[in-house]
Amino acid sequence: MWESIASYGLAVGAVYAMTGITYNVMYSASRVFSFTAGMLGMLGGVLGALFIARWGLPVIVGFLLVLACGALIGVVTELVTVRPVLKSIEQHLYVLSTLAFALMVQQLVAIKWGTDAQPFPRLIPIGEGLLDQKFWLPLLACALTMGGLEFLYRRTLVGRAFLAIAEDSYAARALGLPEQHLRMASYALAGVIGALAGFTGAEMLLAFFGNQSILNFYGFVPVALGGMGSNRGAVIGGLVLGVFQQAANFLVGGIFASVAVFVVFIIVLLLRPEGLAGASLARRV
Amino acid sequence: MSIKRRQVLAGSAAVGAASLASGLAAPAIAANEPLKIGYLPALTGPSSSTGIGITRGTELAVKEINDAGGINGRKIEMIVRDTQSDPTKAVNAVAELTQRQKASIIWGPLNSGESLAATPLIARDKVPMLHPCWVDELIDVKKYPMAFRLAPTASQIGAGANRYIVQVLKKKKVALIGDTTGYGTASVNTYLPMLKAMGAEVVYSGNVDAANPDLKPDMLRMQSGGAEAIMPWSVNAGFLARICNTRAAMGWDVPICGQTTLGSGQTKALLEKPENWNKVYANNFRAVCFNKDGKLPARAEEFVGRLKTAKVDMGDTLLWWIAMGYDGAKLIADTVKAAGDKATDVVAYWNKLKGWPGVYGTITFTPEQHNGFQDDEVIMCEVNSLKDGAFNIAPGYSS
Numbered sequence: 001m002w003e004s005i006a007s008y009g010l011a012v013g014a015v016y017a018m019t020g021i022t023y024n025v026m027y028s029a030s031r032v033f034s035f036t037a038g039m040l041g042m043l044g045g046v047l048g049a050l051f052i053a054r055w056g057l058p059v060i061v062g063f064l065l066v067l068a069c070g071a072l073i074g075v076v077t078e079l080v081t082v083r084p085v086l087k088s089i090e091q092h093l094y095v096l097s098t099l100a101f102a103l104m105v106q107q108l109v110a111i112k113w114g115t116d117a118q119p120f121p122r123l124i125p126i127g128e129g130l131l132d133q134k135f136w137l138p139l140l141a142c143a144l145t146m147g148g149l150e151f152l153y154r155r156t157l158v159g160r161a162f163l164a165i166a167e168d169s170y171a172a173r174a175l176g177l178p179e180q181h182l183r184m185a186s187y188a189l190a191g192v193i194g195a196l197a198g199f200t201g202a203e204m205l206l207a208f209f210g211n212q213s214i215l216n217f218y219g220f221v222p223v224a225l226g227g228m229g230s231n232r233g234a235v236i237g238g239l240v241l242g243v244f245q246q247a248a249n250f251l252v253g254g255i256f257a258s259v260a261v262f263v264v265f266i267i268v269l270l271l272r273p274e275g276l277a278g279a280s281l282a283r284r285v
Numbered sequence: 286m287s288i289k290r291r292q293v294l295a296g297s298a299a300v301g302a303a304s305l306a307s308g309l310a311a312p313a314i315a316a317n318e319p320l321k322i323g324y325l326p327a328l329t330g331p332s333s334s335t336g337i338g339i340t341r342g343t344e345l346a347v348k349e350i351n352d353a354g355g356i357n358g359r360k361i362e363m364i365v366r367d368t369q370s371d372p373t374k375a376v377n378a379v380a381e382l383t384q385r386q387k388a389s390i391i392w393g394p395l396n397s398g399e400s401l402a403a404t405p406l407i408a409r410d411k412v413p414m415l416h417p418c419w420v421d422e423l424i425d426v427k428k429y430p431m432a433f434r435l436a437p438t439a440s441q442i443g444a445g446a447n448r449y450i451v452q453v454l455k456k457k458k459v460a461l462i463g464d465t466t467g468y469g470t471a472s473v474n475t476y477l478p479m480l481k482a483m484g485a486e487v488v489y490s491g492n493v494d495a496a497n498p499d500l501k502p503d504m505l506r507m508q509s510g511g512a513e514a515i516m517p518w519s520v521n522a523g524f525l526a527r528i529c530n531t532r533a534a535m536g537w538d539v540p541i542c543g544q545t546t547l548g549s550g551q552t553k554a555l556l557e558k559p560e561n562w563n564k565v566y567a568n569n570f571r572a573v574c575f576n577k578d579g580k581l582p583a584r585a586e587e588f589v590g591r592l593k594t595a596k597v598d599m600g601d602t603l604l605w606w607i608a609m610g611y612d613g614a615k616l617i618a619d620t621v622k623a624a625g626d627k628a629t630d631v632v633a634y635w636n637k638l639k640g641w642p643g644v645y646g647t648i649t650f651t652p653e654q655h656n657g658f659q660d661d662e663v664i665m666c667e668v669n670s671l672k673d674g675a676f677n678i679a680p681g682y683s684s
Contacts (some may be wrong), residue, residue, distance in 0.1 A: 008499040116551045117523030204498045206523050214496050249502040
């Protein structure tokens, strides 16, 4: 039981964590909470199965194509659903145009790919049980993502420009930073991370159009738990969520496991609305 | 002419329907008016694999009848409307077929979602209707006195699986699991008391989200409860494949018995190993299964011979779908031949129909019972035995 809780819990949790990071990367650059994170995860699995299993492309080519598609869809999201809205409204935390875009893409996938779950190929056949890629690949991808983002944000000029925009976009623009280009690059980066989450988790979650809504919700939970904009919080929140969800499957089982997750989620948000790792904002007077 | 999936998908629904209709209906060379039958298959969309299979049988029956001179000299004109797996389209098509085309009898729709929407409208227009959908509520002699079913009900399907577990395999401890859809929850709620009434002990019953990637927790509960058989009720191939895969990973060899999706190609594609499909049994029908000697029943064998002669493709579909389609058109033709095409006469004939020998099943209706399929014709088959569109009957049946 403990082995199953740890293996499945951490693997699913890593996928949730990367989806949470996808939310954060888009949010940091635009202050828009884009509902396309789950869509990117779903597409990572579906496109991976399409390129590798159905078209027979080499794994590395298929993988790079998936990431490229994720980046492209991230750019399209910014251009089509975020930029026009940001031009015309002041308050824009939740932009429903992103949700509409995500639902449209999901319907297209359902029509073209089908509504049945389809297999995702085993890419690295090095072992069974805990050595199966479905357990360690999402964790590895999550660790690399986190390490890569830390390096980008703390060691590179572009990363610091991202942070400057996230901190205060008006001041950043006043200093001459190209805000629109940086925002578009952030959405491309988010697209890559979201697609990576779906790709690495697809052997476990399968290539299924319905994964979009699951990842949209369970990817949001670590963001809310960890604090909006905090990638470290999202990783911890995602892993905790995955392990808790799997433990609830064993303890209460069936649909009650989901209920248990929701109950804990609501309690945490009631006690700490800013998230477990988030800082309380002081009100300006 | 036989319909290929790619042909259907390649053209628009309207073009497809029109070409189908023209292909089925020969020119009116007979002196009498052709018999108009409204046919409502889903030839595109998620339910199209069933619709295309059934249509191959329907087409063959119409061709045979028309080639033989028609019904008392009248050719059959099958007016086909592709419902596109969409209840709204089915409803629109019903209005056209009953009111504008003045179809004498409606064959279909072919799936329950569309039939639930279409049946009240067909009943309102007082047109006799024959369909193969499983949802129990679709037949109600008071609400829909002109609606008849030539396939089993969902209750008969569940009862067939229950009988196999309890009476054939003699398993007394059963785990009953469904997904969280309406179908999954309704099935668990319906079949649980049925199993108990048969003397089985249901050691686990529950509903699990079909997207849950790990079913081990619930399957461990089944195992610790002493389950001797697992009965999953879902049409989600991912959910069913995970049950098969988890059973294998646990080194557990209890039989898995359930709905026909267990034996689908989608489920097979999601298995981690082909042997995970061993000891998995899905609903099927005695009249179209290979028996213990590897032979089809005589009627089905003769039918398969005709399918081969007519070059009807069986490689990408199931024999029982084709047989059901054939039976639908043939029963309608036999009815009109015996009783004419007046609605009241058709219904009166069907109300007295006894032991009509179809390929898919033997049909009996009464004024009180418009469900024509017989309980004992619903059996289980070995899902890993598919050959020429048919399966082997599951082990343990006497014949």
